[in-house]
Amino acid sequence: MAKHLSIFVENRPGKLDGITGVFAQNAIDIRAFSIASAGEFGILKTLVNAPDKAYALLKAGGHTVSLRDIVVAIVDDAPGSLRRLLTALGQAGVNIDDSYGFLLEKGKSAAVALEVDAPAKAEAALRQGGFTVLSDAEVYAL
Numbered sequence: 001m002a003k004h005l006s007i008f009v010e011n012r013p014g015k016l017d018g019i020t021g022v023f024a025q026n027a028i029d030i031r032a033f034s035i036a037s038a039g040e041f042g043i044l045k046t047l048v049n050a051p052d053k054a055y056a057l058l059k060a061g062g063h064t065v066s067l068r069d070i071v072v073a074i075v076d077d078a079p080g081s082l083r084r085l086l087t088a089l090g091q092a093g094v095n096i097d098d099s100y101g102f103l104l105e106k107g108k109s110a111a112v113a114l115e116v117d118a119p120a121k122a123e124a125a126l127r128q129g130g131f132t133v134l135s136d137a138e139v140y141a142l
Contacts (some may be wrong), residue, residue, distance in 0.1 A: 001069045001071075001136065002051075002070050002071070002072055002134065002135075002136045002139040002140070003052075003068060003069055003136075004046060004048075004051065004115070005044075005045070005058070005066070006045050006066045006068050007043065007044040007045075007063055007064070008043060008064035009042050009044050011039065011041055019058065022057050022058060023048065023054060026057055027050075028050050028054045029049040030046055031049060031139075032046070032113060032142075034046075034098075045098065045115075047070070047072075047113055048140075049141070050140070051067055052067070055067050069115070070115050070139075071119050072111055072113050072139045073112050073132065073133050073134070074104070074109050074110070074112075074131065074132040075101075075109065075112055075131065076108070076109060076110075077103060077104075077105070077108055077109055081110070084129065085112060085129070087129075088125050088126055088131070089114075089116070089122055091125070092124070093118075093121070094116050094117065095116060095118075097115045097117060098114075099112060099113060099114045099115065101113070111134070
C-alpha cells in the first residue's frame, strides 16, 4: 500500500524550507503536498517518491512525522469525476479522513490521494466503480 508523510510543523517562516531542504539534499522528490494550519502549528502532508527514506531522515532530524497508508485513484479530468469517486466510496461505507488531488494531464486525468478508514475496502469499491487504483510503484513514479 502506498504511503504519504504527515509532518507536524511549527507555523513560522523557514520551517517548511528545513523539511524540503532535507528532501532536496537526499534526492527525495515531492509528488504532491497539502498544508493545513491550526494556529501556531500545522500539518504538512506530502507524497514523495521515497517515503520510508524521507520518514527516517525526518525522524533522525527531530521532526514529528508519521507514515500513513493512502489509496491513490485516477479520475478523468472532467466535471463529475470526483463526485463519482466519492459516491463509490460512500456507497461502500468508506470514510475519508484526508484527501488531496493533483492534475496529471490537462483534459485527461488527475490523481486523488485518499487517507481512509478502510483502505482495502476503498480499493475494492473504487475498482468496482471503474477507477484505476495505483500500486505503490506507480504512485511513487508519478
